[in-house]
Amino acid sequence: MPDWVSLCVLISLFISLLTVAGYILYSGLLSDITVLTGSPPVKKITFAYKFKQGPYKNCGELFKESHSIGPKLSCLGVYYDDPRKVPGPQCRYAVGSILSEGENEVDEELVKSFETSGFNVYSFPEVTHVVTTSFPRRTHLSVLLGITRVYPRLGVYIKERRLCAHPFLEIYREGQIEFMAPLARQGDFYVPEVRQAEKSLSELEETHSDSEVSGAESNSEYSSGSGVLLSDSRETSLAASSVCSAPVQDQGDGNYRGRSSRETSFKELDWEPTGGQLADQKSLEAPTQEWWGAVGGEE
Template identity: 75%
Template sequence: MLDCVSLCVIISLISLLTLAGYILYSGLLSEIIVLTGSPPIKKIIFAYKFKQGPYKNCGQLFQESHSIGPKLSCIGVFYDDPKKVPGPQCRYAVGSILSEGENKADEELFKSYETSGFNVVSFPEVTHVVTTSFPHRTFLSIVLGVSRVYPKLEHYIKKRRLCAHPFLEIYREGLIHFMAPLARQGDFYVPEVCRVEQRQSEEELHSDSDVSGADSNSEYSSGSGVLLSDSRETSLAGSSVRSVPLQDQEERHCRGRSSGGNSLKELDWEQTCGQWAEKEELLHGDSDQKSLEAPTQSCWGVVEEEEE
């Protein structure tokens, strides 16, 4: 018979092998191939809740959204780089895809999400995105995927000097699809981001008016590009509000940046918010039946030519 020490050693070895197998199964050694190409999703109607705070808290929204529509694909959109934006100010939207392409949204699910306090917005289908995928087999897959994928996205975007933002995570059919659009980026910003930016700009202007002769917010008033981290707390960096003609904004938005993306603070807010007002009127108008479709904005992003 085995003595207690030998038995403990065997149990420990079995436990270690089981843990190692679990980690490997979760995607520890899975190959990650980052590409520029077609997106993993078509145009979608997206039921979401917007939050401002550390990205580590987004799991609660994923669970809430999944509980309402367990058969629907979940999606998260992350707008800020926590290396440059304090955790409490990071912005994200999490929810479920109600419909994709030409498919119609289920009215009962639509009402269920609406009753639970979710808003609805449409995202367009774009022709080019930076994208990759990672296995979604266990809860650990999310942690491994986020920690392994974003550094590779950072390297890919910086090497090719692309303008790619915001960052989306789509959970469907056993995979986590990561993507960042290379065009029409403004269409992937939910209206609440616009409101937050307006409020912050008003606070900054009020703060600046109290300090005579002071520079406007020192280095924090200058735009900053995306700097991907090795955690989910990753997206695009915050920057200050500027009222600039759209053509000039597009040129400044991407040129000369080592990595992609600015926040909507560098867009013309009268134009941006005016277009969102039109969308919201269509989505929540006084017609007998709410329209689940919304027109998309003109192309705001720039697809830069890739290096060979």
Template identity: 75%
Template sequence: MPDFVGLCVLISVLISLITVAGYIWWSGLFSDIIILTGSPPVKKITFAYKFKEGPYKDCRQLFKESHRIGPKLSSIGVYYDDPEKVLGPQCRSAVGSILSKGDNKPDEELIKSYETSGFRVFSFPEVTHVVTTSFPLKSFFSVLLGERRIYPRLKHYIKERRLCAHPFLEIYREGQILFMAPLARQDDFYVPEVRKAERRLSEQEDLHSDSDLSGADSNSEYSSGSGVLLSDSRETSLAASSVHSVPIQDQEDRNCNGRSSRGNSFKELDWEQKNREEQLHEDSDQKSPEAPTQEWWGAVGEEE
């Protein structure tokens, strides 16, 4: 009798393991992943969202909240930072529901319902080219499997082809998760709160920089608040502004994410930065041979 009970327990355990394994397999464990560059699977969209700064895993509550308001609507998550390079509390995202697609106008009652719950409404334009792929949405495990399987391949695909693709969108619709990153008009995919967060970080960095500069040699041409790095406009000088505008991103990311880098290739950006550096050294030789320009440019060079 004891042997029979033990055998039953063993069989039950084996059945449970097979069931779990089958469930995970069915959820997309071995699904084919095909990454493409071309027309977007979703055209212009208008969506209701809430902006969040914090670990992406905490976005689940926002997905549930938006789904309760519009249970029949597709959900969307927009992710602006790489969690492997940006600390969790500083990761920025926008989560909500798609109210309309294309030229269709969203339902006014739905808009009121979302706005009453603290959501804001924003529209993304239709772009000609995106990097995109999809993953089956069959269970909760599909979401976890999709994130773990898709993003490493997306990053490799983008890096290998030297593409400028950001931010990353996840669209959850019936039976499918769409992953998409625009290759053009990226600025139009940044909700207003992201710009505010960047300005806030920029101001903090500028205050810190001004404090550091106050101790510099007052006789030096480059020791004032209008020094080489700070004198360049954030909208026109990518290399200089990247140190201050978004410190949580590395230089390579800002070459892609920078507002002034629309459509620029990495080679074009590197060429422009070298020209600025050469011009800087020429000016320093003419004005003040002893000015610490090399040290200042070193701060930018290290970020490349």
């Protein structure tokens, strides 16, 4: 009799292990990841968002809140800083939902609902070239696997080609997660709160600086933490913004943001999207500082 009990336990354990392994495989453990430079997965978008400053691990709450207001909308996360260089409490990100794409009209009732909950509305332009890839979103675990597997590939791709790609966007649609980083007009992907923070920082540094600066430098908007140069210009060319002159060795090892677990599980937050789911004016025209996204491990 004890032998039968032991056998049943072993069989149950074996079936459990097979189930777990199948779940992980189905979630995307071995899915192909193809990184490309080309057209973006989205056209011009208008989205409702909340801007936050702090560890990226806290972004899950905003995804959950945004999804609760517009459950049929695709969710979007935009990450601005490199946590290898910027302390977690100072990392900046915007999370929300896409209200419209391309020439589609925005639902004004949805806009009011988001604004009532404290969200702002902003538009990103359609650009011609981005670094992009996608990952299947089949289970809660797919989010974790996607972040863990995709960003190292993006880091290697960008490093080998000496590209300037920033900021990094994650678009959560029904069935897949789309990752992209623009190679042109990057400044247009920075929400107003980031620009205001850069401007305030620049003014503060100028006030306390004892060194003489040129007129162009005194008007600069520079984030020493993120290494991002912002400009008020809404235009920049692909050729000028896609290649940087900073040394390749400064790019790090290609591990992105250390959000391998995001340290906040969407499953724990009970969130699952179901959407149809800067130096002067010339800084974006001829960037001299390498910034290829928040590639690195979060402290």
